[in-house]
Amino acid sequence: MALKNGNPCLITFALWFAGHAQFMKVKKAARNCKKSSAGTLRGILEYAKDSEWGKAHNFADILAAKSDDELFALWQKNVAPQDYEDLRPFVERHKHGEENVLFPGKPKMYATTSGTTKEPKWIPITNEYYDNIYNKMTKLWLYTFLMHRKKSFYGPAVSIVGKSIEGYAPDGTVYGSVSGVTRRDIPDFVKPIHSAPAEVFEITDYTARYYTLMRIAIEQDVHIIITANPSTIVEMQNNVNMFFNDYVKDIENGTLNEKLDISPEIRKALAPAFTPNPKRAQELRELKANHPDILPKHYWPDLQILTTWKCGNTQVYMNKFTDSFPENTLYQEFSYFASECRAGLVLNGKSDTVLFPHFHYFEFIEASDLDNPNPKFLQLHELEVGKRYSIFVTTYAGLYRYNMNDLIEVTGKYGTIPTIQFVQKINGIISMTGEKLHERQFIEAVEQAQSETGVKLNFFVGFADVENSVYHIYYEFENENISADDIKLLNDAVDAKLKEINIEYKAKRDSLRIAVPVPHVMIKNSFETYKENCIKSGNGRDGQFKLNLLMQDEKRRSLFEQLIRK
Numbered sequence: 001m002a003l004k005n006g007n008p009c010l011i012t013f014a015l016w017f018a019g020h021a022q023f024m025k026v027k028k029a030a031r032n033c034k035k036s037s038a039g040t041l042r043g044i045l046e047y048a049k050d051s052e053w054g055k056a057h058n059f060a061d062i063l064a065a066k067s068d069d070e071l072f073a074l075w076q077k078n079v080a081p082q083d084y085e086d087l088r089p090f091v092e093r094h095k096h097g098e099e100n101v102l103f104p105g106k107p108k109m110y111a112t113t114s115g116t117t118k119e120p121k122w123i124p125i126t127n128e129y130y131d132n133i134y135n136k137m138t139k140l141w142l143y144t145f146l147m148h149r150k151k152s153f154y155g156p157a158v159s160i161v162g163k164s165i166e167g168y169a170p171d172g173t174v175y176g177s178v179s180g181v182t183r184r185d186i187p188d189f190v191k192p193i194h195s196a197p198a199e200v201f202e203i204t205d206y207t208a209r210y211y212t213l214m215r216i217a218i219e220q221d222v223h224i225i226i227t228a229n230p231s232t233i234v235e236m237q238n239n240v241n242m243f244f245n246d247y248v249k250d251i252e253n254g255t256l257n258e259k260l261d262i263s264p265e266i267r268k269a270l271a272p273a274f275t276p277n278p279k280r281a282q283e284l285r286e287l288k289a290n291h292p293d294i295l296p297k298h299y300w301p302d303l304q305i306l307t308t309w310k311c312g313n314t315q316v317y318m319n320k321f322t323d324s325f326p327e328n329t330l331y332q333e334f335s336y337f338a339s340e341c342r343a344g345l346v347l348n349g350k351s352d353t354v355l356f357p358h359f360h361y362f363e364f365i366e367a368s369d370l371d372n373p374n375p376k377f378l379q380l381h382e383l384e385v386g387k388r389y390s391i392f393v394t395t396y397a398g399l400y401r402y403n404m405n406d407l408i409e410v411t412g413k414y415g416t417i418p419t420i421q422f423v424q425k426i427n428g429i430i431s432m433t434g435e436k437l438h439e440r441q442f443i444e445a446v447e448q449a450q451s452e453t454g455v456k457l458n459f460f461v462g463f464a465d466v467e468n469s470v471y472h473i474y475y476e477f478e479n480e481n482i483s484a485d486d487i488k489l490l491n492d493a494v495d496a497k498l499k500e501i502n503i504e505y506k507a508k509r510d511s512l513r514i515a516v517p518v519p520h521v522m523i524k525n526s527f528e529t530y531k532e533n534c535i536k537s538g539n540g541r542d543g544q545f546k547l548n549l550l551m552q553d554e555k556r557r558s559l560f561e562q563l564i565r566k
Contacts, residue, residue, distance in 0.1 A: 008154040011190055012146065015153065019143020022136050026347070029358040030415025034381040036357040038068035041075060044361060044396055047128060048103045053090060053400070076363075076377055081392060081401045084121045090398070091122050097171035102398030103128075110175035112166070113339040113436070113504065120503050122169070123339045125178060129397040133359045134342065138182055141335075141345055145224065148330050148349040149304035155223030156195040158213070159183065160232055163201055178339070195220050199269040205261035206511040210239040212256060215247045216273060219280050222300045228334050230308045230317035231433040231469060231513045237296070237321065238512075244284075244294060250274075252281035295324045307332045310351050311422040312431075336422055340402060341393045344420075352411045352419035355380065364389040367407060370426070383410050383418045390426060405429060430464045430552050433513045435505040437464075437498070439550040445501055446473075449493035455479075455486050459527045461560060462517075464552040470515040474560045476522040491519040526563045533559065 029036040042063060049059035058078045065071035093101045095110070107124040125134075145152040162177025164184045169175060184198060196216045203209040214236055227233060240247070246257055254276035256267065287298045296303065303326050310318055310333045318331070333351040336343045343362070344355040355362060362380050367388040369375040383389060388409045393402050407423040425431055428439035446460050456478040463472045473494065475487070495517050499506035508514040523529070527547075551557070 007189075008151075011153045011193060012150075014187075014189065015139070015142045016146055018139040019141075019146070022140035023143060023347075025358060026140070026354065026356065027415070029356065030354075030417045033357045033416040033418075034068060034379065037361055037380050038071055040357055040359065041071060041361040041394065044394055047396060048398070051100050051103050053102045053398070057400070072379060075401075079401050081377075081403055082399070083403045083405070087399070087402075088119075088121075091124060094124060095122060095169040095171060095173070103396070106171070107173055107397070109173060109178075109181065110169060111178050111339040112175050121339070122175065124398050126397045129395060130178075130181075133396060134178065134182065135185075137342055137345065137356070137359070138186075144332070144345060144347060144349070145305050145307075147347070148332070151302075152224055152304045153193055155221045155302055155304075156217075157193050157224035157226055158195050158217045158222050158236075159193075159224075160213075160227035161201055164198070193224075195222060197270060197273055199266050202266055203262055207239070208260040208262050210235060210511075211243055211246075211260055212262070212270070214239050214243075215250050215256065218247055218284070218299050219251050219277060221302055223302055224305045225303070225307070227308050228337070229434045229513075230310070230314050230321070231508075233306075233308065234317055234320055235511065235513055237324065240294070244288065248281050248284045248288075251284065252276065252278050296321075297324060297326045297329075301326055303329045305330050305332060307334050309334045309422075311336075312424050317433075333421075336406075336408065336420060338404065338406075340399055340404065341395055343391075343393065347414065348419075351421055353421065354414045354417055354419050357417065361394040363392040363394075363401065365392075380418065381416060385410050385412055385418070388423060391420075428548055428550060430550055432464050432466050432469055432552075433508045435502060435508045435514065437502055437505055437550065439548055441498070441501045442550040445494050445497035448497045449490055453486075453489050453493050455482070455490040457490075458524075459522070460549065461547070462550045463554075463557040463560075464550075465557075466552065468515070469513060471517045472520060472557065473517050474520045474522050474526070474563070476524065476526045480524060482521070487519055487521065491517055520560075521565045522560065522563045523565050526560070529563060530559060 045054070045059045045063050048054040049063065054060075062071065062074040062078055065074050087102070090102050094106055097106075099106050102124065103126055105126075108127045108130050109125045111123040111125055112120045113123060161179040161183050164176050164180035165174045166176040167174070180198070180201065183194065196213050200209060200212050200216070203212060218240065225233065249255075250257055254274045256262070256270060256274060284299065288294055291298050306325060306329055308314075308318075310331065322331075330349055332349050333346045333353065335345045336353040336355075341360055343360060344353045346352060347354050357380055364378045364380075364383060365375045366378065367390065370390055377392070378389070386409075388407055391404045391406055391408050393404060394400050395402070405426050407426050408420040409423050410418045411421050412419045425436065430437045442462055446457070450456055457475055458478055459476040461474050463474075465472055473491065475490070477487075495509070499509055505514070531547075
């Protein structure tokens with residue numbers, strides 16, 4: 001089944017032409033990444049020098065540097081490392097209508113993501129960033145598919161994106177998904193590559209959304225799957241297993257299951273996508289008869305590319321479906337990408353992101369230097385293969401020396417540019433499926449749950465079980481005779497508070513990518529017993545003993561398993 005209303009040869013040629021131009025710019029930057037980095041920093045300084053932030057941090061004076069090394073030194077002297085909370089007051093001013101605060105004018109939009117407090121981060125997306133960086137990177141990204149699979153666009157793509165508009169800042173500026181906006185703004189002749197209309201992502205009920213997405217996609221000969229988190233692919237397949245017969249009926253009749261929780265407005269918008277297709281319905285019935293456990297390799301035999309995160313702890317999800325797709329399918333890392341910065345792209349079809357010094361300015365602290373109160377900041381060209389670093393970014397969207405709180409490892413070189421892989425979050429952040437749950441958010445949720453329920457604890461600790469996408473919470477209750485109802489009451493309240501505090505945890509819970517937390521009741525004096533056992537075994541010193549209250553650590557979790565009340 002070819003692309004509906006699309007010419008695959010024309011689309012392939014256009015994407016190749018547009019992407020190749022961007023590819024040549026990467027190759028140029030790779031000849032001398034130090035020079036490219038300095039040029040980008042100068043560009044950002046020139047762009048923002050007349051903003052309030054630029055004036056306060058002497059951007060004009062930094063630009064007077066006579067050499068690249070002097071430029072880097074003046075930059076570090078005048079601008080301190082930042083995290084989001086440092087920048088939040090300035091973003092808030094933009095949100096309320098002020099111009100020229102962090103950068104010229106106002107943002108085009110905001111991308112929202114979890115912060116370290118109850119309030120989410122509002123990441124500004126400037127016109128400069130969106131038009132000159134994000135759009136160009138998207139063209140190159142699609143080009144990378146063609147580099148490895150020339151027929152990638154001879155069939156449609158299942159592309160999982162967020163809503164382009166989720167709401168509005170106080171001054172009326174939209175906030176939403178950058179991926180949704182990018183999809184919305186692609187040229188009309190490219191839009192046929194998407195298997196489903198954009199209205200699918202307006203469906204609020206997650207089961208209904210996945211059903212609609214897969215009911216449309218399974219009717220087609222999908223060639224590409226694009227989704228950041230591989231847990232989404234697991235959920236897609238679960239939906240197929242649950243509703244396959246319903247898909248077939250809908251495809252045969254050209255309908256969309258009336259039992260689904262979908263608004264009349266969205267149903268009306270989606271209606272043109274559905275026409276009776278008894279031929280495909282019969283094909284699917286025959287597949288089911290021949291393959292009781294029906295998999296994507298059966299209904300999408302021509303799948304060319306699956307691009308999703310592969311690095312860090314997401315590998316556990318990849319292991320759940322590596323045998324589910326055709327042998328020819330290329331599994332390509334989604335690239336090192338966050339709301340704050342799309343730092344580069346994978347060019348080798350594997351897992352190594354090439355950082356883009358011609359788009360962003362990067363700085364690094366070596367992992368061994370992270371505990372140093374005055375760490376040495378390194379430039380991109382100073383990184384060494386095999387070593388791990390914390391990464392800081394400076395962008396055309398008002399993030400200056402911004403701590404991504406990510407640990408990355410240098411895996412090789414692309415010309416002079418280091419290639420990297422994401423290793424893990426730093427400083428108490430757990431992210432099984434992209435929820436980015438902070439230890440302080442977890443503590444706040446448990447404390448608020450105690451206050452609201454009246455169920456008191458002496459101690460608690462949480463562990464992420466990545467294999468099963470669930471948090472295990474170990475409670476030591478004040479009342480040693482606590483009832484099962486009160487245990488459930490507190491645990492449900494903690495879950496509710498986590499949803500309230502962390503918008504991405506809520507999304508992952510609502511979409512069933514994270515299960516309900518599992519409660520465990522511990523013996524009296526559990527922390528003291530744990531501490532004593534650790535010290536006796538040489539795993540800690542009494543005066544310096546520390547324990548994170550939210551961890552992804554099966555070894556430590558096994559020690560708390562020994563403290564569960566029998």
